[in-house]
Amino acid sequence: MSNRVRKPMTPVIAAGGFSSGDYKLSWNETTYYTIYSGGEGGSSAKAKSLRLKRQATGADKYLAYGLSLDKSMGQDCIVVCKMINNIGTVEHYYATGKVTPSLLDPNEPTVGITDATVSYVNGNIQCKFTREKYIDSVPRYCDSSKNKYYLQIAEGSIYGGIIQKHGSDVVVSDSVIDFSVNTTFSGSVRDAAKSKAHACLMVFAWMFCVSTGIILARYYKYILPSIKIQKMMFWFQAHRAIMIFVPICSLAAFLVILADVGWKWVETTSKVSFAHSIFGMVLIGLSLIQVFFGFLRPDKDAPRRPLFNVLHKFTGMSCLTLAVVTCYLGVFIERMNLGRIGWGIMIGWTMWVLILPLLIELVQVLCAQTKSDSYQITQDKLPPIPDEGNKKLIERIKTALLFLHLLISFGHVIALIVVIGVAEPGKFVSD
Ligand code: HEM
Numbered sequence: 084m085s086n087r088v089r090k091p092m093t094p095v096i097a098a099g100g101f102s103s104g105d106y107k108l109s110w111n112e113t114t115y116y117t118i119y120s121g122g123e124g125g126s127s128a129k130a131k132s133l134r135l136k137r138q139a140t141g142a143d144k145y146l147a148y149g150l151s152l153d154k155s156m157g158q159d160c161i162v163v164c165k166m167i168n169n170i171g172t173v174e175h176y177y178a179t180g181k182v183t184p185s186l187l188d189p190n191e192p193t194v195g196i197t198d199a200t201v202s203y204v205n206g207n208i209q210c211k212f213t214r215e216k217y218i219d220s221v222p223r224y225c226d227s228s229k230n231k232y233y234l235q236i237a238e239g240s241i242y243g244g245i246i247q248k249h250g251s252d253v254v255v256s257d258s259v260i261d262f263s264v265n266t267t268f269s270g271s272v273r274d275a276a277k278s279k280a281h282a283c284l285m286v287f288a289w290m291f292c293v294s295t296g297i298i299l300a301r302y303y304k305y306i307l308p309s310i311k312i313q314k315m316m317f318w319f320q321a322h323r324a325i326m327i328f329v330p331i332c333s334l335a336a337f338l339v340i341l342a343d344v345g346w347k348w349v350e351t352t353s354k355v356s357f358a359h360s361i362f363g364m365v366l367i368g369l370s371l372i373q374v375f376f377g378f379l380r381p382d383k384d385a386p387r388r389p390l391f392n393v394l395h396k397f398t399g400m401s402c403l404t405l406a407v408v409t410c411y412l413g414v415f416i417e418r419m420n421l422g423r424i425g426w427g428i429m430i431g432w433t434m435w436v437l438i439l440p441l442l443i444e445l446v447q448v449l450c451a452q453t454k455s456d457s458y459q460i461t462q463d464k465l466p467p468i469p470d471e472g473n474k475k476l477i478e479r480i481k482t483a484l485l486f487l488h489l490l491i492s493f494g495h496v497i498a499l500i501v502v503i504g505v506a507e508p509g510k511f512v513s514d
């Protein structure tokens with residue numbers, strides 16, 4: 084214990100509370116101290132099953148209350164209520180970022196905390212403590228007499244006396260807490276369901292549909308000649324349908340993630356999410372423009388048609404490139420918890436979409452060169468056109484490659500969707 088002069092305990096000037104699905108916390112505010120009392124109490128099926136699991140394994144655990152200037156982890160003072168072998172202790176930590184917090188004052192683990200008790204009540208961890216509002220001699224101490232903080236509540240396991248990473252179900256207050264008013268505040272967990280839905284829709288649209296739509300337009304204009312709708316070739320019908328579906332699907336996925344982040348731009352605290360959101364917005368914009376101009380395309384023989392083709396091709400390929408970058412950034416977003424398996428699948432898919440056009444080009448060149456004596460040389464000395472037999476052979480190989488593409492691309496996309504669906508903290512990424 085330090086030899087600081089203890090500030091006097093004065094009468095209570097305000098009482099408030101915080102409540103969310105799984106936690107309750109109430110406090111009494113005095114001039115120099117805030118007296119907290121709260122704990123778990125979730126009645127949801129998930130909370131109950133987690134509690135039963137914990138009781139069955141007898142794992143040590145902690146419940147932590149963070150005071151933070153923002154809604155994410157970093158530069159926060161955290162009061163950690165620990166239960167180790169059914170013995171409770173309370174310590175004061177500081178988190179520099181999204182890393183295991185360290186003691187606020189290594190010489191005094193309980194700095195600023197007095198009258199602490201931690202216990203289990205019906206299997207729920209409960210914690211009471213008094214926190215000094217400011218201590219000038221401790222540099223990083225969060226001064227709740229001057230600043231207003233968001234309240235963050237997390238829980239997790241303790242191994243070897245060390246607190247482990249909490250789950251993704253951290254509760255954050257909806258607004259900053261004003262301890263000096265008699266009000267009950269509320270908060271919520273940012274659940275992963277919406278991010279997962281966003282990611283799955285985008286992966287399907289951009290990795291499966293767009294790659295297929297583009298190769299159909301580039302290499303498969305010959306397929307299914309008998310299927311013509313309104314005299315339009317199959318490849319065109321398919322390309323148009325797929326490419327209209329993609330921006331619609333992207334807009335749906337965009338609205339889902341917007342709802343998740345509270346209809347605001349993502350916070351700039353995570354560089355990866357921010358970069359992802361910028362690339363993503365440009366991409367959605369470009370895909371809408373692409374569809375718009377797709378419908379305004381000049382007639383096949385119109386003088387402006389070659390210009391349309393060049394511009395459309397350039398914007399289309401830019402979309403694909405941006406989509407690859409955006410998806411890579413997406414799988415790197417920490418809260419997706421994908422780790423190596425996420426970018427591993429992405430690399431597999433990227434390799435394939437690079438290899439496929441190379442293979443097709445190679446087939447076209449090699450097969451056209453065989454039996455070169457049978458080429459029909461055109462009058463104006465243009466490159467030789469393969470004869471009917473070679474053309475059929477090239478088409479057969481290309482069709483086989485299309486099936487292979489559908490199989491490989493779909494396989495990667497399904498694998499990524501499953502991994503996104505089942506990912507949770509600690510599953511694919513070690514702490
Ligand atoms: C997100 C939307 C779209 C993207 C990303 C996209 C992408 C592409 C790409 C990259 C190509 C060139 C393939 C190649 O030869 O290398 C292409 C060709 C083509 N696309 Fe699209 N497209 C989109 C939407 C549309 C729509 C909505 C239409 C029609 C309404 C359309 C009509 C065409 C046509 C006619 C071609 C053939 C051009 C040619 O023969 O060179 N596209 N598209």
Ligand code: HEM
Nearest residue numbers: 278282285289347348349356360363364406409410413414
């Ligand atoms: C090419 C496909 C994608 C596009 C166009 C796209 C677009 C976007 C956009 C525009 C935002 C920002 C929303 C906002 O600022 O409010 C966003 C956020 C997000 N995206 Fe994507 N996305 C794509 C793929 C993915 C993938 C593959 C993943 C994960 C595997 C992913 C995960 C996320 C997450 C977690 C956020 C929220 C970031 C945060 O709040 O920190 N996205 N996306």
